[in-house]
Amino acid sequence: MSEHTPLHTVHVPLGDRAYDIVIAPDAIQSAGPRLAAMFPGARYGIVTDENVAKAQLPRLTASLDAAGLGHTEIVVSAGEATKSWTNLQSVVEAIMAARLERTDILIALGGGVIGDLAGFAASIVRRGMDFVQIPTSLLAQVDSSVGGKTGINSAHGKNLVGAFHQPRLVLADLSALQTLPPRQFAAGYAELAKYGLIDDEELFFWLEANYRDIEAGGPARGEAIARACAAKARVVAADEKETGDRALLNLGHTFGHALEKATGYSDRLLHGEGVAIGMVLAYRFSAKLGLAPSQDAGRVQAHLKNAGLPTTLADISGDLPPTQMLMDAIAQDKKVSRGQLTFILTRGIGKAFIEKNIDPEAVATFLEDIR
């Protein structure tokens, strides 16, 4: 095995938009030669945030320099508020100021915020340029770097402006996770557990048994990331633009996105934390409707809590707005169709399903009851 052999490679079979997800301990160090072989003659724009610029950018620029690849860096603030119109504009203008051409490559180096923002910028600059995802958070390695959803938040809600734009390559560097703060690691773990909760109870039980090794950076970590990417690749390949079953990946997100909006896209609630609470609420709501055993809801909540995640509304610091305001946010969910709410509900662990025409009164009453 060569020094740069990936630990795992997951293929995303999307015809002329197919790509690989390379999962390796040193994917950043080996990026230069890999990119040079894939995109002869290209220059690179690297979009990153200020934390990742300190922790991981030097490894990437050293690799590009060693391979003789020209690059320019675009550094934005860290955090969810960065997914905004203002930052979209400045990133797009910076790409043009650097004279990156349509056949050059934009690199998103960072977590899901950077992937979503840079990916969206790539989708619109010069009517679309190629981009490469180099995810550095657990959340981005198991979820956001794969599948081509890109976008920003609006005053009306989460991810309401965006495009489907697939990356040409995903390089998930396991050693990058060494500098990720523990709270961010836990937030990413929520999206990892989500795959088990959707349709793979064996994966959820394996995560329960292997959580400590995953957290500690043992061999289970790479395997968990690869299993998550394979699960997402399967869903995306079958339904790239979410006309059907891709909506299952939204488990916990209808509640979670409303809570992120309610907390001002701030550090009060990270996306993965909102998803953790949202998934527990989806299980509790399903149990209340008589669809899922309440023991399963309890088991899900216990595991996420054990992984260091908030699992109830009371775990969110500060006051939350009235239920009606949460319902207003839910009404802007992208799964709403002809004015009807769609929720991802469940019949138990690994048994999620899409339910249309959910009565908003039932949701509001449920939220009032648990507050």
Ligand SMILES: NC(=O)c1ccc[n+]([C@@H]2O[C@H](COP(=O)([O-])OP(=O)(O)OC[C@H]3O[C@@H](n4cnc5c(N)ncnc54)[C@H](O)[C@@H]3O)[C@@H](O)[C@H]2O)c1
């Ligand atoms: N497009 C999709 O399919 C998809 C899927 C899931 C989530 N998302 C989006 O992803 C975003 C959340 O992503 P996230 O949790 O990665 O948040 P993030 O991008 O804000 O990154 C988390 C934090 O960790 C820091 N960080 C990242 N990597 C680091 C590293 N290796 N070392 C040190 N610090 C590091 C960042 O600077 C940031 O402060 C949300 O906006 C969510 O909506 C998108």
Ligand SMILES: O=C(O)C(=O)C[C@@H](O)[C@H](O)[C@H](O)COP(=O)(O)O
């Ligand atoms: O890739 C998907 O599809 C997902 O739903 C993954 C989610 O984890 C992610 O948060 C996504 O950005 C949510 O999509 P949205 O369409 O509800 O904004």
Ligand SMILES: [Zn+2]
């Ligand atoms: Zn998510």
